Amino acid sequence: MSSRTIPPRGSVSSGPQRSGANPLPAPHKRPVQDRAKFTVQAIYDAYVRIWRRDGPDAATTRAVATESGFAVGTLYAYFPNKAALHSGYVRHAMETLLEQIDRDVIAASGQAWPKRLRNLVEITCGTRPDTPYFDAVMLQLEHEIADRDRHQRAFTVLAGKWCEAIAGFEDLHPQPEPELVSTLLLAVWGARRYQLLVSADPHQPPDWTGHLTTLCQRTLSGPPA
Numbered sequence: 485m486s487s488r489t490i491p492p493r494g495s496v497s498s499g500p501q502r503s504g505a506n507p508l509p510a511p512h513k514r515p516v517q518d519r520a521k522f523t524v525q526a527i528y529d530a531y532v533r534i535w536r537r538d539g540p541d542a543a544t545t546r547a548v549a550t551e552s553g554f555a556v557g558t559l560y561a562y563f564p565n566k567a568a569l570h571s572g573y574v575r576h577a578m579e580t581l582l583e584q585i586d587r588d589v590i591a592a593s594g595q596a597w598p599k600r601l602r603n604l605v606e607i608t609c610g611t612r613p614d615t616p617y618f619d620a621v622m623l624q625l626e627h628e629i630a631d632r633d634r635h636q637r638a639f640t641v642l643a644g645k646w647c648e649a650i651a652g653f654e655d656l657h658p659q660p661e662p663e664l665v666s667t668l669l670l671a672v673w674g675a676r677r678y679q680l681l682v683s684a685d686p687h688q689p690p691d692w693t694g695h696l697t698t699l700c701q702r703t704l705s706g707p708p709a
Contacts, residue, residue: 534547576616604650623677646665
């Protein structure tokens with residue numbers, strides 16, 4: 485299976501690709517040292533608190549700096565404007581999702597594959613308590629921070645992670661083709677995004693994740709003998 489895994493083309497942390505006078509918003513730099521990582525995480529936390537408490541319009545760079553306890557200049561060292569801050573936060577949410585798959589699915593080799601599959605679907609659907617906050621308004625703003633190429637790169641990386649995870653299901657036989665895994669991800673990822681737009685309360689996960697898990701499990705199990 486590993487030799488047939490869909491190879492990631494790029495990374496969710498790749499820089500903007502749009503050229504000319506209107507490049508895509510992006511952070512100035514990525515935190516490397518522990519102190520910088522702490523600072524950026526505190527900024528993201530403040531951004532979400534204001535967004536949820538006072539509304540998206542209130543989450544300005546100055547308000548976020550005040551909420552986080554850092555000087556405006558410190559925030560500007562990483563994020564030149566609100567759009568770049570939002571871009572960085574969305575990238576952070578995607579990277580957290582990938583880390584959760586690594587930790588709770590790929591590294592959980594002692595669990596039976598249906599349990600690991602449920603974890604994979606729940607993580608991808610963003611219904612776990614430790615999932616970074618993401619709502620319908622954030623989804624609707626994606627056109628301001630991502631073009632088609634950036635969406636494609638992000639999906640390709642996530643598809644590669646799904647292939648890696650399912651290839652590690654030692655008790656799943658036969659192993660599915662990467663194209664099938666990518667199709668299942670397309671269904672799950674599309675469901676998460678559209679559910680944000682139609683659900684009255686997207687932060688109270690209903691049974692839709694269970695139904696998606698059943699769909700994936702039956703597909704991977706193959707037709708009955």
